[in-house]
Every structure is written in structure tokens, then in C-alpha cells.
């Protein structure tokens with residue numbers, strides 16, 4: 001971390017109630033490109049996590065008492081500081097997460113955009129006046145901050161998954177305790193350092209690190225917490241939702257996906273190829289909205305395959321900190337093994353791997369992009385989240401057939417399709433089972449649009465005007481004026 005322009009951004013302590021807190025036990029955090037230890041984070045004992053929740057609770061009254069405009073001014077300072085320190089934050093992210101520097105910088109700006117957006121939205125939390133049914137009554141509603149919030153976030157987007165939750169919480173007048181993924185805590189702690197510099201009051205934004213089960217236990221069951229938000233795998237989300245049930249916490253879950261990407265015979269194939277590369281290989285494929293299954297109409301299959309494969313063959317695998325890298329290391333050796341097991345299962349069941357010619361010798365967490373053809377739904381790879389740079393191609397002949405295959409999954413996060421027929425676009429957009437649909441585009445994420453899934457991909461929406469609702473309670477007032 002000695003290349004940082006602002007070395008104070010590299011924090012190896014938790015941030016609780018405006019203080020930097022260490023613990024007797026620590027956990028090493030390593031660079032996934034070369035396993036070099038970057039630093040240590042506290043393995044916080046549960047009583048310290050309980051204390052963090054109590055501080056967040058104590059800080060609530062003063063924070064919620066500020067106006068939306070006052071909170072917006074503080075959040076705006078946080079946003080500005082993140083933008084000013086974007087290069088340092090990107091470097092920290094690349095070193096702990098592996099993604100190429102230009103992608104890390106893109107994520108920092110994306111993360112900051114949620115703070116700017118929700119700072120503004122916090123000024124516009126309106127209630128309603130409802131026409132009464134009894135002459136002497138007056139009916140109104142108020143929206144109030146839900147209370148202390150907690151969040152557990154993943155390693156694939158170490159900054160944006162925090163700000164997409166913390167920004168609406170803080171803008172609404174709530175306080176929050178965040179546990180980042182153990183692989184990528186330093187980006188989170190750098191955000192905390194900037195929150196401190198921005199003047200976010202003590203106890204309003206807290207970051208705790210350590211054993212995920214123990215901390216998760218507190219963050220999903222503490223009676224002072226009203227709302228829990230999670231981004232990560234579906235099995236862990238299911239478990240955490242169960243844990244939240246005992247204290248009836250409002251729960252947002254942004255879980256796994258199995259995105260289909262459909263290219264119809266009337267599509268612009270060149271556009272579909274370029275968009276497919278972006279939607280599949282962004283963050284090395286380690287994104288919940290990355291394409292899991294390409295369905296290509298038989299009439300354009302050969303053209304798509306030739307052009308797509310040529311582009312995949314140009315992707316460079318390497319250290320994300322080095323210029324020219326398109327795909328950094330996978331997050332862990334386990335992620336590599338899990339993905340290789342999906343590829344092996346597909347190959348055993350009849351899929352074929354297309355030689356690309358640009359393969360490096362796979363070592364450590366470096367994993368070449370792969371294109372598999374003759375994939376079908378009997379294979380694990382068509383049913384499970386790949387979370388890596390493997391593209392799987394399936395042929396189809398009719399709209400009915402492809403919709404059936406696309407919807408044949410427990411997931412429903414993102415889907416993509418390409419067609420130039422407006423009637424088909426309308427039909428397919430209405431029938432495809434996902435919370436988000438990219439039509440003739442492979443990039444759908446931004447702060448103004450509602451991000452979230454249906455089926456077992458989760459609950460709730462993040463970003464957009466809807467994203468703040470999860471951090472508010474609606475109160476109904478019935479006044480008798482006689």
C-alpha cells in the first residue's frame with residue numbers, strides 16, 4: 001500500500017462510534033494475484049460487535065433529528081472525498097480484490113454515485129394526504145427512518161455494495177453497522193476513513209470485521225437492529241433471512257443469479273457480441289448479473305460464435321494492477337476449483353471447449369476465459385451461478401422454446417435479450433422472469449434504476465427512488481378534528 005497518495009486511507013482497524021478499534025486476534029488479508037499479505041484486520045469479539053450496535057442505536061436520535069437537507073450536505077462531503085481519492089481507493093480495491101485498475105476506478109465512481117443520489121433523495125421523503133371517508137377525520141402518512149440497520153456485503157464489489165445500502169440508510173436518518181467480506185475489508189475501512197473526514201457523526205456509520213458467522217449472528221438477531229441488508233450467495237442469504245425472522249427484521253436480499261442472454265435471429269449480431277463480452281466478462285465474470293447462459297438462435301449461431309470467440313481470444317488474463325489486464329485473478333483458489341468443477345461436469349456430459357489461442361498457463365488464482373458449446377440443461381453449469389469467465393452457448397429455434405429454457409431456473413436477477421422486432425421485444429420483456437432486463441444492451445447497472453431480483457435471487461430493490469423505501473417505515477395518522 002506504499003503507493004497510496006493518502007496513506008491514512010489504509011486502515012487496519014474497525015471503525016466504531018467514530019473510533020478506530022483493534023482486537024487481540026487478527027486476520028491476514030492477501031492479494032489474490034500473488035497471495036502477498038496486504039495487512040491485518042481485527043477479528044472482533046462478539047461483545048465488541050454488540051457494543052457497535054448499541055453505539056449505532058445511541059447515535060440514531062441526533063442523526064434522525066437533522067433535516068434531510070442537513071444530512072445531504074454531510075453525505076455530499078463524503079461523495080466529494082470519495083471522488084477526490086478515487087485513484088487511491090481503486091488501488092486498494094485492486095490489491096485486495098484483483099479486478100483491473102480501470103474497473104476498480106469505475107466501481108469507486110459507481111459507489112460514490114449512490115451517495116450523491118441518495119443524499120438528494122433524502123430531501124424528498126414525502127408523506128401523503130388521503131381523502132377521508134368520515135367527514136370529521138383527516139388522514140395523513142409520514143415516512144420515518146426505520147432505525148438501526150445492519151449489512152453484510154460481498155467481495156466482488158467491495159465499495160458499491162456498501163454505499164448502495166449505507167447511503168439510503170443514512171439519507172433516511174438511520175444509522176448502520178456494516179460487515180464487509182473478509183477478503184476485501186480495506187476498501188470498506190477506507191470508506192470509513194473518508195466518512196470520518198466528511199464529518200459523519202460518531203456511531204452513524206460503523207464497520208466491523210471478523211468471523212462472519214459470529215458477527216452475522218449479532219447483525220441478524222440483535223433486538224436494537226430493525227433492518228438487515230445482505231448481498232451474497234443464495235444459501236447464505238437464506239440462512240441469514242431465517243436468523244432475522246426471530247426478531248422480525250425488515251430484510252433486503254440481493255442474491256445469486258443465472259442470467260440468460262438471448263440473441264434472436266432478427267438481432268444486430270455485432271452489437272450482441274460486444275454487449276455479451278461486457279455482460280459476461282465484467283469483473284472476470286464474478287458479478288451476480290453476469291451472463292450465465294447464452295442462448296443463440298440457430299440462424300445466427302455460427303456468426304455469433306465466430307465473432308464472440310474472436311473477441312474472447314483478445315482478453316488478457318493478468319495482475320489487475322498491471323496495464324493491459326482485462327481479467328484479473330479469481331478471488332480465491334476455492335473459486336477456481338468450484339468453477340473448474342462446473343466446466344469438468346459440462347465436458348463430461350458432452351459440452352465442448354473452443355480453443356482460443358490466448359490461454360496462459362493457469363496458476364494461482366488465474367483462470368483463462370473459456371467458451372463452451374453444446375451445453376444443455378442437464379449440466380450443472382446451466383443451473384448454477386458460474387461466477388467466473390466461462391461462457392456457455394446453447395442453440396434454440398423458437399421464442400417459446402427459449403423462454404421456457406431461460407425461465408427454467410430458481411434465479412431471477414438479470415436477463416438480456418437482443419431483437420429488433422418491437423412486438424417480440426414487448427412479448428419477451430413481459431414474459432421473462434427476472435427483476436432486470438437488458439434489451440439490446442449488456443450493461444444495466446446505475447444508481448437511478450432499481451436493482452434487484454425475483455424468485456430466489458432476492459427481496460427488495462436497491463438504488464433508484466425505490467431504494468430508500470426499505471430504510472423507511474410508513475406511519476398512518478388519523479386525526480379527528482371535531
Ligand SMILES: NC(=O)C1=CN([C@@H]2O[C@H](COP(=O)(O)OP(=O)(O)OC[C@H]3O[C@@H](n4cnc5c(N)ncnc54)[C@H](OP(=O)(O)O)[C@@H]3O)[C@@H](O)[C@H]2O)C=CC1
Pocket residue numbers: 152153154155156179180181182183210211212213214215216217231232233234236237239240254255256257287288335385386387
Ligand atoms: N450476489 C452476489 O453479488 C454474490 C454472489 N456470490 C455467490 O456466492 C458464491 C460463493 O461466494 P462467497 O464469497 O462464499 O459468498 P458468501 O455469500 O458466502 O459471502 C458473502 C458475504 O457473506 C458473509 N457470510 C458468509 N457466510 C456467512 C454466515 N454464515 N453468516 C454471516 N455472514 C456470512 C461473507 O463473510 P466472510 O467473507 O467473512 O466469509 C461475505 O461478507 C459465489 O461463487 C457466487 O456464486 C458471492 C458473492 C456475491
Ligand SMILES: O=C(O)CCCC(=O)O
Pocket residue numbers: 156157160161231254286287288289445451
Ligand atoms: O451483486 C453483485 O454482483 C454486484 C452487482 C454489481 C452491479 O451493481 O452491477
